[in-house]
Amino acid sequence: MLIDVPHLMTESDQRRAALLADAENFRLARLARTARRARRHAATPPSGPPRPPEVTPDHSGTVRNDGGERRYAVSR
16 A cells, blocks of 8 residues: 655645634634624614603502513513
């Protein structure tokens, strides 16, 4: 059985270079994604002060949070 050592060395060098290029591409893509997210969060202006929940008096005179009850199921 003949082994072509120079050919195997060239092939292994090409595979190693391809793997290194893939790893570098992955690293750069992750950095670009992180930079885009940071830029998007920095460019978005704050939306003002948060609004308090809507509070309305109940028939019995107690105060109820209608906005909260619309969003979440509450057992009664």
